[in-house]
Amino acid sequence: MNAAIRPISLTTPFPVGAVNAFLLREDPVTLVDVGPKLPDVWEGLADGLRKAGCEWRDIEFVVVTHPHVDHHGLLPRVLEASGATALVHPDAERRVLTPRLAAESDAMYFEPFLTASGVPEEIRALIAEHQRLLQEYVDGVDEVKTVEIGARLELGGREWRVLDTPGHSSGHLSLFDEEEGDLIAGDHLLPHISSNALLEAPRHPGGERARSLIVYMEALKMVAALPVKTVYPGHGEVFTGAAELVExxxxxxxxxxxxxxxxxxxxxxxxxxxxxxxxxxxxxxxxxxxxxxxxxxxxxxxxxxxxxxxxxxxxxxxxxxxxxxxxxxxxxx
Ligand SMILES: [Zn+2]
Ligand SMILES: [Zn+2]
CATH class of the missing domain: 1.10.10.10 (Winged helix-like DNA-binding domain superfamily/Winged helix DNA-binding domain)
Known part of the structure; x- marks a missing residue:
């Protein structure tokens, strides 16, 4: 594990357990993911920064790997404390800016979809309620900067290539340092659980929905073909052997x-x-x-x-x- 990438494990109330934020300690100091909107998570993040000898205002960039509440829920508070710029995948912009609106349009899509899929009414209601509850762990932000896929970003004293790794979520990016073989992977590749390729509503009403598992499998193969040595995942321990895991x-x-x-x-x-x-x-x-x-x-x-x-x-x-x-x-x- 590279000492310049410090994992900060944050507890969450979700079945997946703790979520990892990563602090890239060198200039420009960068935080990757921030955890859900909860007081404990805020404390955990502050504690992690303190232990790394960092202050909020040292952080220049916050990268969001993907627009799931366990990864970006706390973003408004982090941006306010740090004055940092949030960097997101272009397809994640809408969900990070206005998560509730995005969830409402998802719900409108899912109701008829689930009905035609044979899902009984009481279970559709449970699903809707579950999706609604998730919104309690997130707030939108006023401004983000979208990053170009394939771009090389100077973050934490190194050059990282921005990879498009959709499937678990649209608008999912990973950061790859080719020289060191380090991959900050969000939920694209997790060590002990298979990431769910989640069903998503079309980006635009009336458009095609993404075939999540198909695009996920393609993105897995793309990552397996890279010279990845160490994976820094959104959940679980830092690990090696990415290609074997993909297989x-x-x-x-x-x-x-x-x-x-x-x-x-x-x-x-x-x-x-x-x-x-x-x-x-x-x-x-x-x-x-x-x-x-x-x-x-x-x-x-x-x-x-x-x-x-x-x-x-x-x-x-x-x-x-x-x-x-x-x-x-x-x-x-
Ligand atoms: Zn996720
Ligand atoms: Zn996650």
Missing amino acids: RRLRGYERRCSQLLGWLGERPHTVFELVRRMFPRLSRGNWFLAVSEIVGHLDVLQAQGQVGIEERRGLWYYRVGPGREVRSAAQSG
Whole structure:
């Protein structure tokens, strides 16, 4: 681990556990991610800076790896204390500036999507409530600076290349120092859990939604091809062996795709029927993750031409072989 990159572990109330911020100690002093909006997290961050011999006003840049509340919730307070400039992926700008508006437009998209996916009303309500509660851990900011993908940024005394690593979240960037082989990866690559490629609403109403798992797998392969030595992840310990981990993850997706294909060979299923079959014992907070997981794998199979969708009584049924396309619904917004 490079001593100039100091992890600051921050506790969160989320199932994923603690989140890592990283302090790049050299000039220009840079903080990567800040944690959710909670008093304890603020204290933890302040404590981490103190231990590194840093003050708030030393920080010149705050990089947000991706627009999830556990990574950028505290941003307004950090910017106010430090006077730093926030750097974000262009596709993350809207969510960092106006997280609540973005969440509202997501909710409007998800309701009919989940209905057609066969998700019962009480579970749709749980999902909506869960998404709404997340907004308590975040505030928007007035201004951010977007960074160009592929740009080289001088941060913490080194040159970092900005990588586009979407899939877990759109607007997800990673920072790569080619000379040292250091990758600050956000949630793109985590050591002990597989990052969820989360279902997302289209960026513009009526547009295409991102095929999260497909773009995630592509971004994983891109990272595996780089000379990465050490990964600084958004959760868990700093680790090595990125390429092997990517291989393992990709094999896991293949296995799950075959399993789904086997079930669809028996009879057509809705997304929710597949969720039930794949995850018979789900806890309250995990419905959205489970739906994302199934939709992601179905997207992969559909892109390979292995499954299609048919609409019956307002529900989308996935079946083996190409179905009648339901462009207006499953395909777009
Ligand atoms: Zn995340
Ligand atoms: Zn996270």
